[in-house]
Amino acid sequence: MKKNILVVSCSQSGQMTDIVSAFTRPLKDAGMNVHHEILRPQPAFPFPWPFFDFLDAFPESVRLAPRPNQPLAVAADAPFDLVIIAWTVWYLSPAQPTTAFLQSDAGRQLVDGRPVVSVVACRNMWFSAFDTLKTLVAKAGGRVVDHVALTDESPALATFITTPRWMLTGRRDSFLGLPPAGINARQVADTARFGAALAGALARDEEKRGTAMLRGLGAVKIVPHLILSERAGRRAFSVWSGIVRRFGRAGQRRRIPALCLFACYLVLMILTVVPASFLLQKLAAPLFARRLAAVGRRYAQPSGTESLP
Numbered sequence: 001m002k003k004n005i006l007v008v009s010c011s012q013s014g015q016m017t018d019i020v021s022a023f024t025r026p027l028k029d030a031g032m033n034v035h036h037e038i039l040r041p042q043p044a045f046p047f048p049w050p051f052f053d054f055l056d057a058f059p060e061s062v063r064l065a066p067r068p069n070q071p072l073a074v075a076a077d078a079p080f081d082l083v084i085i086a087w088t089v090w091y092l093s094p095a096q097p098t099t100a101f102l103q104s105d106a107g108r109q110l111v112d113g114r115p116v117v118s119v120v121a122c123r124n125m126w127f128s129a130f131d132t133l134k135t136l137v138a139k140a141g142g143r144v145v146d147h148v149a150l151t152d153e154s155p156a157l158a159t160f161i162t163t164p165r166w167m168l169t170g171r172r173d174s175f176l177g178l179p180p181a182g183i184n185a186r187q188v189a190d191t192a193r194f195g196a197a198l199a200g201a202l203a204r205d206e207e208k209r210g211t212a213m214l215r216g217l218g219a220v221k222i223v224p225h226l227i228l229s230e231r232a233g234r235r236a237f238s239v240w241s242g243i244v245r246r247f248g249r250a251g252q253r254r255r256i257p258a259l260c261l262f263a264c265y266l267v268l269m270i271l272t273v274v275p276a277s278f279l280l281q282k283l284a285a286p287l288f289a290r291r292l293a294a295v296g297r298r299y300a301q302p303s304g305t306e307s308l309p
């Protein structure tokens with residue numbers, strides 16, 4: 001049976017657009033109606049990012065007070081069987097265009113009562129942002145039934161340099177012996193297998209069950225020490241975003257001193273606290289093994305880490 005699928009995405013560099021196109025090709029090939037809605041913040045965020053614009057996006061991203069999107073092309077009461085939300089992470093939160101969509105009247109109406117498949121592509125820290133996404137989807141009356149996470153496969157230390165370089169210059173090529181930034185072409189092409197599995201499940205009406213359709217495909221990888229680092233980062237971001245917002249609204253020059261302080265804090269944390277807490281967590285891992293495993297199991301839901309042959 002022909003199903004109606006809404007895909008909502010946003011991408012600055014085009015990376016997420018490539019992922020959506022590989023992911024949805026099998027759905028289109030199976031004859032499904034795929035409507036792709038590209039979220040367009042108004043005014044648009046620049047890419048590559050000027051340094052202060054990049055920092056200035058921080059408080060409103062964390063506080064879920066995003067810049068609004070342009071009106072959607074699709075009617076809010078259009079009858080979709082499934083919604084795919086393809087999103088990225090900004091400052092440990094879903095990117096502003098996604099949170100603006102999920103908090104808008106039209107977005108909430110489109111998600112209400114529908115199964116939602118979440119597809120995230122980011123550097124490597126999606127765990128707490130995924131909690132936020134699930135909460136926003138639930139508040140809109142929808143339910144995340146599957147979650148696929150794509151992260152940069154390069155060493156984390158390298159991506160601390162290559163991701164900001166990409167965001168601030170637009171260049172993602174290899175430099176100084178470091179690997180190229182972002183999700184590689186093999187990972188992008190590989191997302192077609194999720195689309196193919198989804199097409200099969202939709203043909204069997206499985207979306208009506210409200211349970212995961214993409215299990216056994218290794219949809220996510222869990223890195224327990226990142227989950228704990230993110231929790232500490234979220235707490236600090238919550239305090240810092242409040243401080244910066246006291247200095248002025250988004251875009252106001254009055255925020256520059258507070259943003260500069262935040263930037264210094266961020267660099268200091270990346271150079272000192274992140275490696276120290278990584279080491280500490282590695283050393284203390286046996287003591288927290290059960291707790292870490294439990295946290296890992298929680299974030300593996302709903303689609304799972306296991307790859308079945």
Ligand SMILES: Cc1cc2nc3c(=O)[nH]c(=O)nc-3n(C[C@H](O)[C@H](O)[C@H](O)COP(=O)(O)O)c2cc1C
Pocket residue numbers: 010011012013014015016017054057088089090091092093121122123124125126163167
């Ligand atoms: C302002 C900003 C903040 C970001 N913060 C994070 C982050 O906290 N964690 C992460 O893994 N990636 C982060 N990223 C990387 C994005 O999630 C994403 O991978 C990148 O922006 C490419 O997405 P695109 O398809 O929109 O170009 C950030 C990017 C931007 C622009």
